[in-house]
Amino acid sequence: MKKFGIVLGYELREYFNSKGFVIFTLLLALGGAILLFLPRFIDLSGFTGVQVIGGSGPDGESDVSGGEGAGEESEKTAYLYLDTAGVVRAELLKQMFPMGNWQPAESEEALIAAVEAQEAEAGFVVLGPAEYRYYVFNKGMSDSNTAMFDQAMKQFYRMDYCEKKGLDLNEIMAVADVPITVEEQILNKDSGSNYVYCYFLVIIVFMLIVLYGQMIAVAVTNEKSNRAIEVLVTSTTPNSLLFGKVIAGAISGLLQTGIIMGAILISYEVNREQWGGMLDMFLHIPLEVLISFAAFGLGGYLFYAFLYGAMGALVSKTEDVSKSSGGLQIVIMIVYFFSLVQLMDIDGPITRVLSFLPISSYSMMFARIGMGTVAPWEIAVSFLILVVSIIGAGILGAKLYRMGTLRYGNPVKLSAALKSLRRSE
Amino acid sequence: MRLEVKDIRKSFGEKEVLHGISFQVESGKALGLLGRNGAGKTTTIRILMDVFHANSGEILLDGEKFIPSRHGIGYLPEERGLYPKRTVIDQMIYLARLRGIQPSEARANAKKWLERLEVAEYEKRKLETLSKGNQQKVQLASTLVHNPEIVILDEPFSGLDPVNSQILKDVVNELIADRRLVIFSSHQMSYVEEFCDNIAIINQGEVVLEGELREIKKEYGHNRLMLAAENMDGESLEEKLAKDFADLVRVCGRKKEFLILELTGPAGRKQVMERLASSDIEVERFGSYAPSLNDIFVAKVGEEA
Numbered sequence: 001m002k003k004f005g006i007v008l009g010y011e012l013r014e015y016f017n018s019k020g021f022v023i024f025t026l027l028l029a030l031g032g033a034i035l036l037f038l039p040r041f042i043d044l045s046g047f048t049g050v051q052v053i054g055g056s057g058p059d060g061e062s063d064v065s066g067g068e069g070a071g072e073e074s075e076k077t078a079y080l081y082l083d084t085a086g087v088v089r090a091e092l093l094k095q096m097f098p099m100g101n102w103q104p105a106e107s108e109e110a111l112i113a114a115v116e117a118q119e120a121e122a123g124f125v126v127l128g129p130a131e132y133r134y135y136v137f138n139k140g141m142s143d144s145n146t147a148m149f150d151q152a153m154k155q156f157y158r159m160d161y162c163e164k165k166g167l168d169l170n171e172i173m174a175v176a177d178v179p180i181t182v183e184e185q186i187l188n189k190d191s192g193s194n195y196v197y198c199y200f201l202v203i204i205v206f207m208l209i210v211l212y213g214q215m216i217a218v219a220v221t222n223e224k225s226n227r228a229i230e231v232l233v234t235s236t237t238p239n240s241l242l243f244g245k246v247i248a249g250a251i252s253g254l255l256q257t258g259i260i261m262g263a264i265l266i267s268y269e270v271n272r273e274q275w276g277g278m279l280d281m282f283l284h285i286p287l288e289v290l291i292s293f294a295a296f297g298l299g300g301y302l303f304y305a306f307l308y309g310a311m312g313a314l315v316s317k318t319e320d321v322s323k324s325s326g327g328l329q330i331v332i333m334i335v336y337f338f339s340l341v342q343l344m345d346i347d348g349p350i351t352r353v354l355s356f357l358p359i360s361s362y363s364m365m366f367a368r369i370g371m372g373t374v375a376p377w378e379i380a381v382s383f384l385i386l387v388v389s390i391i392g393a394g395i396l397g398a399k400l401y402r403m404g405t406l407r408y409g410n411p412v413k414l415s416a417a418l419k420s421l422r423r424s425e
Numbered sequence: 426m427r428l429e430v431k432d433i434r435k436s437f438g439e440k441e442v443l444h445g446i447s448f449q450v451e452s453g454k455a456l457g458l459l460g461r462n463g464a465g466k467t468t469t470i471r472i473l474m475d476v477f478h479a480n481s482g483e484i485l486l487d488g489e490k491f492i493p494s495r496h497g498i499g500y501l502p503e504e505r506g507l508y509p510k511r512t513v514i515d516q517m518i519y520l521a522r523l524r525g526i527q528p529s530e531a532r533a534n535a536k537k538w539l540e541r542l543e544v545a546e547y548e549k550r551k552l553e554t555l556s557k558g559n560q561q562k563v564q565l566a567s568t569l570v571h572n573p574e575i576v577i578l579d580e581p582f583s584g585l586d587p588v589n590s591q592i593l594k595d596v597v598n599e600l601i602a603d604r605r606l607v608i609f610s611s612h613q614m615s616y617v618e619e620f621c622d623n624i625a626i627i628n629q630g631e632v633v634l635e636g637e638l639r640e641i642k643k644e645y646g647h648n649r650l651m652l653a654a655e656n657m658d659g660e661s662l663e664e665k666l667a668k669d670f671a672d673l674v675r676v677c678g679r680k681k682e683f684l685i686l687e688l689t690g691p692a693g694r695k696q697v698m699e700r701l702a703s704s705d706i707e708v709e710r711f712g713s714y715a716p717s718l719n720d721i722f723v724a725k726v727g728e729e730a
Contacts, residue, residue, distance in 0.1 A: 006522045010519045014511075223508075226506050226509055227504040227506025228506040231506060231568075233476050234498070235524050406471070406476065
């Protein structure tokens with residue numbers, strides 16, 4: 001135990017004395033905190049306003065532009081239309097979409113030529129009261145021109161119909177589009193708004209496992225390739241060496257993540273009012289989710305770190321580490337993608353199963369706590385399974401480590417290593 | 426202190442690599458553990474260090490079961506290895522602490538040994554920035570940093586220039602004089618002859634020769650003579666001896682400067698001298714032959730192989 005403490009201390013100093021580790025941690029923590037404190041010192045209301053309105057719904061674009069003012073005609077987006085059916089009401093079109101510079105075209109050919117020359121963003125040839133042809137040069141991923149023009153065409157149609165029938169359009173619209181007031185009372189979790197931070201936390205814990213796991217594997221292999229292991233194994237037990245490395249990685253990872261996330265989350269909570277709550281979906285994370293993230297994330301990290309350490313011991317050159325840990329990486333990647341996909345069905349059967357398996361509970365259980373319904377016994381059982389699995393992974397990892405550390409030359413295959421272990425037992 | 430290795434056997438899987446290794450060594454004396462590559466020396470040392478477990482046999486220290494963790498053991502492996510990217514002093518303190526030394530004592534010891542080996546100026550440098558010879562000396566300093574009672578040196582002189590070799594020789598002599606128990610493994614027989622009182626030659630997992638070096642040499646030199654002639658080359662001399670001296674000696678080896686003869690009958694050195702004096706051989710060199718350790722090693726391992 002004492003030797004474990006010495007190894008742990010030495011490995012921790014290696015992390016903390018690393019300029020890269022310290023600079024990266026401080027840079028992210030301070031950078032995040034400074035950014036979140038900005039609204040206290042700089043007026044960001046314009047920016048905040050844009051974001052709030054822009055994110056509020058499909059009419060956002062008109063609201064944003066409206067807020068900023070109509071601007072010069074030359075700054076507006078140019079649209080051409082050709083009205084072959086006498087449907088278009090030009091003034092109304094300009095009123096409805098003031099950010100567009102709406103111009104009639106002389107002919108369909110002229111309209112196409114202008115769009116091809118990119119003098120106009122798009123062109124609309126109206127063929128009838130409910131029919132038009134749309135021309136665009138490159139259609140973007142978020143092209144909403146047809147949705148916009150559909151809205152205008154519907155309005156023309158309604159107005160035309162009401163005029164012909166002598167009806168009051170406003171009265172009909174009031175009946176057809178009654179505004180409904182909703183008072184929402186969420187009794188448990190708001191999965192919609194919790195989704196974003198759960199998504200990010202899954203990515204963070206995945207990155208930590210892969211990054212630190214790989215670092216541990218490389219450190220173990222390094223000790224073999226520079227033959228330091230020859231002296232180390234005669235000075236202490238392989239268990240102390242592996243456990244010291246893994247726990248040091250866990251502590252430094254937890255500390256690094258804690259400092260960065262702590263600085264960002266606390267800074268946001270302090271300045272939440274100034275931000276108008278606009279980053280709540282990323283940074284307003286309930287304490288219970290953070291605690292479960294720390295507990296399950298750390299558990300998942302330890303589970304995989306022991307296995308990474310063992311994989312590192314099976315090869316003698318650092319360039320072979322990826323070969324040795326490839327299988328483990330694939331498992332982690334599959335779990336990661338499953339976790340992200342299953343966030344959409346947080347109370348589904350697959351998510352429930354994944355939240356109990358040690359290979360995936362590190363991400364799925366805190367996601368369920370954040371977004372779904374979890375009974376306390378489920379959390380306890382899942383955590384217990386994880387703890388038992390960590391101990392199992394630690395024992396297996398230490399055995400593989402002990403067996404692999406003094407085997408040089410070609411990489412030892414995991415199957416051969418396990419066979420050799422069984423034989424020796 | 427007396428360390429006894431008794432009938433150690435070790436198998437890896439189905440293959441037995443050590444077939445009953447036995448030797449002994451006392452403090453204040455050095456044992457030369459010799460053998461060709463792959464003979465089983467490193468495996469034996471690892472069993473001694475408790476890195477591997479023997480399938481059978483025992484290791485005793487002063488008649489009691491030897492438990493390595495209870496004794497200070499300094500091991501200089503043949504495959505040198507420390508942390509290239511860490512400072513010399515840090516890793517020496519780390520290794521000393523792993524071997525049970527308190528931090529302040531570990532620092533003092535590290536400084537003492539670095540000074541003794543004339544590399545104190547590099548204590549704050551990263552190991553990788555040192556020359557190969559200095560890295561070697563740091564490695565030896567790390568081996569001795571916890572003042573071990575038992576010192577195992579595997580090829581300690583490889584890669585050292587004559588000046589550094591001399592420093593190392595002095596240190597090894599000091600360790601022996603300080604009544605440490607030294608096990609010395611090397612292919613450089615001259616060093617083994619210089620330091621070791623006892624040897625154990627391992628070949629294919631077996632001890633093929635073990636004992637006091639002086640006695641072994643005496644035994645191997647028994648009934649052996651060396652002869653060189655001024656008026657004949659080696660080949661002519663050998664022919665002449667085969668023809669006229671067959672009842673007294675036979676040629677059992679040839680060196681660049683002389684032939685090695687073995688007495689074949691009851692006659693002794695005196696009779697051979699008399700016969701030589703009456704022959705036409707102009708004797709340049711004649712006397713008892715004391716074989717070098719290298720001769721004994723080649724003869725023994727060659728025989729067994």
